[in-house]
Amino acid sequence: MAAKLTPTSYALLGLLRLQPWSAYQLTTYMQSTALNFIWPRANAGIYNEPKKLVAHGLATARVEPNAGRRRTIYEITGKGRRALAAWLARPNGEWSFASEAALQIFFADGAGLEELRAQLRALIEHGRDRYQMDQAMVAHWLGEGPRFPARLHFTAMMADLISSLTTAIDDWASRWLLLSESWPDTALNDVNETQAREILERLLETLGTRDN
Numbered sequence: 001m002a003a004k005l006t007p008t009s010y011a012l013l014g015l016l017r018l019q020p021w022s023a024y025q026l027t028t029y030m031q032s033t034a035l036n037f038i039w040p041r042a043n044a045g046i047y048n049e050p051k052k053l054v055a056h057g058l059a060t061a062r063v064e065p066n067a068g069r070r071r072t073i074y075e076i077t078g079k080g081r082r083a084l085a086a087w088l089a090r091p092n093g094e095w096s097f098a099s100e101a102a103l104q105i106f107f108a109d110g111a112g113l114e115e116l117r118a119q120l121r122a123l124i125e126h127g128r129d130r131y132q133m134d135q136a137m138v139a140h141w142l143g144e145g146p147r148f149p150a151r152l153h154f155t156a157m158m159a160d161l162i163s164s165l166t167t168a169i170d171d172w173a174s175r176w177l178l179l180s181e182s183w184p185d186t187a188l189n190d191v192n193e194t195q196a197r198e199i200l201e202r203l204l205e206t207l208g209t210r211d212n
Contacts, residue, residue: 022066121173121177134159
Protein backbone atom coordinates (compact mmCIF):
# COMPACT_ATOMS: atom_id res chain seq x y z
CA MET A 1 0.00 0.00 0.00
CA ALA A 2 1.33 3.44 -0.95
CA ALA A 3 2.21 5.77 1.90
CA LYS A 4 -0.35 8.39 2.93
CA LEU A 5 -0.22 11.72 1.16
CA THR A 6 0.94 14.73 3.17
CA PRO A 7 0.93 18.51 2.57
CA THR A 8 4.43 18.03 1.12
CA SER A 9 2.93 15.63 -1.43
CA TYR A 10 0.49 18.31 -2.53
CA ALA A 11 3.21 20.97 -2.60
CA LEU A 12 5.11 18.85 -5.10
CA LEU A 13 1.95 18.25 -7.10
CA GLY A 14 1.57 22.03 -7.22
CA LEU A 15 5.05 22.31 -8.69
CA LEU A 16 4.49 19.43 -11.09
CA ARG A 17 1.39 21.22 -12.34
CA LEU A 18 3.70 23.98 -13.56
CA GLN A 19 6.25 21.76 -15.33
CA PRO A 20 7.98 18.37 -15.15
CA TRP A 21 10.85 18.15 -12.63
CA SER A 22 13.48 15.72 -11.41
CA ALA A 23 13.56 14.91 -7.69
CA TYR A 24 16.75 16.95 -7.38
CA GLN A 25 15.14 19.96 -9.09
CA LEU A 26 12.07 19.73 -6.87
CA THR A 27 14.20 19.53 -3.73
CA THR A 28 16.41 22.44 -4.80
CA TYR A 29 13.42 24.62 -5.65
CA MET A 30 11.63 23.82 -2.40
CA GLN A 31 14.76 24.63 -0.39
CA SER A 32 15.73 27.85 -2.18
CA THR A 33 12.45 29.73 -2.58
CA ALA A 34 9.65 31.12 -0.39
CA LEU A 35 8.38 27.56 -0.03
CA ASN A 36 11.22 26.91 2.39
CA PHE A 37 9.83 29.65 4.64
CA ILE A 38 6.18 28.61 4.59
CA TRP A 39 6.77 24.83 4.46
CA PRO A 40 10.37 23.94 5.49
CA ARG A 41 11.27 20.29 5.04
CA ALA A 42 14.45 18.22 5.12
CA ASN A 43 16.02 17.29 1.80
CA ALA A 44 15.34 13.59 2.25
CA GLY A 45 11.67 14.20 2.94
CA ILE A 46 11.28 16.11 -0.32
CA TYR A 47 13.56 13.91 -2.43
CA ASN A 48 11.63 10.69 -1.72
CA GLU A 49 8.18 12.23 -2.14
CA PRO A 50 7.87 11.95 -5.97
CA LYS A 51 8.03 8.14 -5.74
CA LYS A 52 5.00 8.26 -3.47
CA LEU A 53 3.13 10.33 -6.05
CA VAL A 54 3.93 7.74 -8.71
CA ALA A 55 2.72 4.94 -6.42
CA HIS A 56 -0.61 6.75 -6.03
CA GLY A 57 -0.90 7.28 -9.79
CA LEU A 58 -0.63 11.05 -9.36
CA ALA A 59 2.59 11.37 -11.35
CA THR A 60 4.53 9.44 -13.96
CA ALA A 61 8.28 8.84 -14.03
CA ARG A 62 10.52 8.62 -17.06
CA VAL A 63 14.28 8.20 -17.24
CA GLU A 64 16.29 10.44 -19.55
CA PRO A 65 20.00 11.07 -20.17
CA ASN A 66 21.58 14.00 -18.39
CA ALA A 67 25.21 15.01 -19.04
CA GLY A 68 26.40 11.44 -19.44
CA ARG A 69 24.23 10.18 -16.60
CA ARG A 70 20.56 9.36 -16.19
CA ARG A 71 17.88 11.10 -14.19
CA THR A 72 14.20 10.50 -13.50
CA ILE A 73 11.74 13.17 -14.57
CA TYR A 74 8.34 13.32 -12.91
CA GLU A 75 5.19 14.65 -14.55
CA ILE A 76 1.71 15.15 -13.11
CA THR A 77 -1.14 12.94 -14.34
CA GLY A 78 -4.81 13.75 -14.82
CA LYS A 79 -5.49 11.98 -11.53
CA GLY A 80 -2.79 14.12 -9.93
CA ARG A 81 -4.40 17.32 -11.20
CA ARG A 82 -7.77 16.24 -9.81
CA ALA A 83 -6.22 15.34 -6.45
CA LEU A 84 -4.47 18.71 -6.29
CA ALA A 85 -7.68 20.56 -7.19
CA ALA A 86 -9.58 18.67 -4.46
CA TRP A 87 -6.90 19.52 -1.87
CA LEU A 88 -6.89 23.20 -2.90
CA ALA A 89 -10.68 23.31 -2.55
CA ARG A 90 -10.55 22.23 1.12
CA PRO A 91 -10.53 25.32 3.41
CA ASN A 92 -7.78 25.09 6.02
CA GLY A 93 -7.22 27.90 8.47
CA GLU A 94 -4.54 26.10 10.48
CA TRP A 95 -1.02 27.44 10.74
CA SER A 96 1.96 26.73 12.97
CA PHE A 97 5.18 28.41 13.98
CA ALA A 98 8.50 26.68 14.63
CA SER A 99 11.62 28.46 15.89
CA GLU A 100 14.48 27.03 17.91
CA ALA A 101 15.31 30.59 18.99
CA ALA A 102 11.80 31.04 20.42
CA LEU A 103 12.13 27.70 22.19
CA GLN A 104 15.42 28.83 23.77
CA ILE A 105 13.85 32.12 24.83
CA PHE A 106 10.86 30.35 26.40
CA PHE A 107 13.18 28.33 28.64
CA ALA A 108 15.72 31.11 29.23
CA ASP A 109 15.03 31.13 32.96
CA GLY A 110 17.12 27.94 32.98
CA ALA A 111 20.11 30.04 31.91
CA GLY A 112 20.53 33.72 32.65
CA LEU A 113 19.57 37.23 31.67
CA GLU A 114 22.53 37.70 29.35
CA GLU A 115 21.70 34.49 27.50
CA LEU A 116 18.12 35.66 27.06
CA ARG A 117 19.14 39.07 25.77
CA ALA A 118 21.78 37.56 23.48
CA GLN A 119 19.11 35.34 21.93
CA LEU A 120 16.77 38.30 21.40
CA ARG A 121 19.60 40.26 19.75
CA ALA A 122 20.36 37.26 17.52
CA LEU A 123 16.73 37.21 16.36
CA ILE A 124 16.91 40.91 15.55
CA GLU A 125 20.16 40.44 13.60
CA HIS A 126 18.68 37.52 11.68
CA GLY A 127 15.74 39.74 10.78
CA ARG A 128 18.12 42.41 9.45
CA ASP A 129 19.88 39.80 7.31
CA ARG A 130 16.54 38.54 6.05
CA TYR A 131 15.46 42.07 5.09
CA GLN A 132 18.55 42.37 2.89
CA MET A 133 17.98 38.99 1.25
CA ASP A 134 14.29 39.69 0.69
CA GLN A 135 15.04 43.13 -0.71
CA ALA A 136 17.37 41.64 -3.31
CA MET A 137 14.83 38.94 -4.19
CA VAL A 138 11.94 41.39 -4.56
CA ALA A 139 14.12 43.66 -6.74
CA HIS A 140 14.89 40.64 -8.92
CA TRP A 141 11.20 39.78 -9.26
CA LEU A 142 10.36 43.36 -10.24
CA GLY A 143 13.23 43.48 -12.72
CA GLU A 144 13.80 40.11 -14.38
CA GLY A 145 10.59 38.59 -13.02
CA PRO A 146 9.99 35.39 -11.03
CA ARG A 147 10.62 31.94 -12.51
CA PHE A 148 6.93 31.61 -13.28
CA PRO A 149 5.85 35.10 -14.49
CA ALA A 150 2.17 34.16 -14.79
CA ARG A 151 2.17 33.59 -11.01
CA LEU A 152 3.56 37.03 -10.07
CA HIS A 153 0.49 37.81 -7.95
CA PHE A 154 0.99 34.67 -5.84
CA THR A 155 4.69 35.43 -5.55
CA ALA A 156 3.78 38.88 -4.21
CA MET A 157 1.26 37.33 -1.81
CA MET A 158 3.87 35.05 -0.22
CA ALA A 159 6.51 37.80 -0.20
CA ASP A 160 4.07 40.00 1.71
CA LEU A 161 3.38 37.19 4.21
CA ILE A 162 7.08 36.51 4.80
CA SER A 163 7.89 40.21 5.18
CA SER A 164 4.99 40.70 7.59
CA LEU A 165 6.09 37.77 9.76
CA THR A 166 9.72 38.92 9.72
CA THR A 167 8.67 42.41 10.79
CA ALA A 168 6.42 41.03 13.54
CA ILE A 169 9.23 38.86 14.95
CA ASP A 170 11.70 41.74 14.74
CA ASP A 171 9.29 44.07 16.55
CA TRP A 172 8.58 41.43 19.21
CA ALA A 173 12.28 40.72 19.88
CA SER A 174 13.10 44.44 19.99
CA ARG A 175 10.23 45.09 22.41
CA TRP A 176 11.30 42.36 24.83
CA LEU A 177 14.96 43.32 24.57
CA LEU A 178 13.93 46.79 25.76
CA LEU A 179 11.66 45.46 28.49
CA SER A 180 14.32 43.09 29.83
CA GLU A 181 16.75 45.98 30.36
CA SER A 182 15.08 46.59 33.73
CA TRP A 183 15.26 42.94 34.85
CA PRO A 184 17.89 42.05 37.45
CA ASP A 185 17.75 38.41 36.29
CA THR A 186 15.31 35.96 34.65
CA ALA A 187 13.40 35.13 37.85
CA LEU A 188 9.93 36.58 38.39
CA ASN A 189 10.13 39.88 40.24
CA ASP A 190 8.01 43.01 40.80
CA VAL A 191 9.27 44.64 37.59
CA ASN A 192 8.72 41.85 35.07
CA GLU A 193 5.53 40.65 36.78
CA THR A 194 4.05 44.14 36.31
CA GLN A 195 5.19 44.15 32.68
CA ALA A 196 3.72 40.69 32.12
CA ARG A 197 0.33 41.57 33.59
CA GLU A 198 0.10 44.80 31.60
CA ILE A 199 0.90 42.94 28.38
CA LEU A 200 -1.57 40.12 29.11
CA GLU A 201 -4.33 42.64 29.93
CA ARG A 202 -3.61 44.51 26.70
CA LEU A 203 -3.63 41.24 24.75
CA LEU A 204 -6.95 40.25 26.28
CA GLU A 205 -8.47 43.54 25.19
CA THR A 206 -6.98 43.30 21.69
CA LEU A 207 -8.03 39.69 21.19
CA GLY A 208 -11.55 40.60 22.27
CA THR A 209 -11.84 43.21 19.53
CA ARG A 210 -10.41 40.87 16.88
CA ASP A 211 -12.92 38.16 17.81
CA ASN A 212 -15.84 40.42 16.90
